[in-house]
Amino acid sequence: MRLAVFTDLDGTLLDHGSYSYAAAQPALDALKQRDIPLILASSKTAAEIAPLHAELGLGDWPAIVENGADRISPGTLSEDAPEYEKLRAALADLPDYATHFQGFGDMDAEGVARVTGLLLENAALARKRRFTEPGLWSGSDAEQDAFLEALAEQGIHARKGGRFLTLSFGGTKAQQMAGIMADLGCDTSIALGDAPNDIEMIETATRGVIIRNDHGNGIPPLPGEQTGRIRRTALPGPDGWNAAILDLLADLGL
Ligand SMILES: [Mg+2]
Incomplete structure (x- = not known):
């Protein structure tokens, strides 16, 4: 068996409030000792993921960025952003209810720091977007429906993450998984x-883990939970991550 681990960052490997992964260190060490690839899969940008990827010592392993819009090899970062520019242009052309959507591109780094809780320098990296636009929605549900409908007409999808509504031209974390599994x-x-x-x-x-989420849109019950293929952690964030990985390594005989 050749195992790879794919993980979300915010609220999963990283604590929702402090962005720390300290509680997951025993499981991170266990993966490293076994040379098991750890693939970071996040709504974060390549620029944001690169420092964490280096800090975690993930070497040449790829990462999935901007919610699955792309997969990158850290060290070969591009700054071209034609898709993001197209997305921002589409938003600028939308009717009034688009004023209820405040994207990262509408904020300066201080604004992004305020709404994310990121340090200013990290907020600047979060604004280096190439594919997707996260933002806060301040209108009603009905207005949001109309907003999403107008976006869909232009081929733009919307996803609700832990705290943001994120707009993109498509691509999911799962779509990038298959390519990475084959590559590795x-x-x-x-x-x-x-x-x-x-x-x-x-x-x-092969095995899914739902990390307890105490801060907003969690994951509803999934069919795989009945068969045991998918498990739900008792603890949130990196504490839950740590326990789940150590349990699964034991379950898989690793
Ligand atoms: Mg998350």
Whole structure:
């Protein structure tokens, strides 16, 4: 068996409030000792993921960025952003209710720091977007429906993550998984996540882990939970992550 682990970051490997992964260190060490690839899969940008990828010592392993819009090899970061520019242009052309959507591109780095809780320098990296636009919605549900309908007419999808409504021209974390599994020669996967944008990844994996989410849109019951293929953690964030990985490594005889 050749295992790869795919993980969401915010609210999953990283604590929702402090962005720390300290509580997951024993499981991170266990993966490293076994040379099991850890694939970061996040709504974060390539620019944001690169420092964490280096800090975690993930070497040449790829990462899934901007909610599955792309997969990158850290070290070869591009700054071209034609899709993002197209997305921002489409938003600018939308009717009045689009004023209820405040995207990262409408904020400066200080604004992004305020709504995310990120440090200013990290907020600046979060604004280096190439494919997707996260933002806050301040209108009614009915206005949001109309907004999403107008976006869909232009081929733009919307996803609700832990705290943002994220717009894109498509691509999911699960779609990037298959390519990475093939590249790495892996046949078994574990995927961990805490929000609806992680569901496909959790359902695609050999073993899925739903991390307890105390801060907003969690993951509804999934069919795989009845068969035991998907498990739900008792603890949130990196504490839940740590326990789930250590349990699964034991279950898989690793
Ligand atoms: Mg998350």
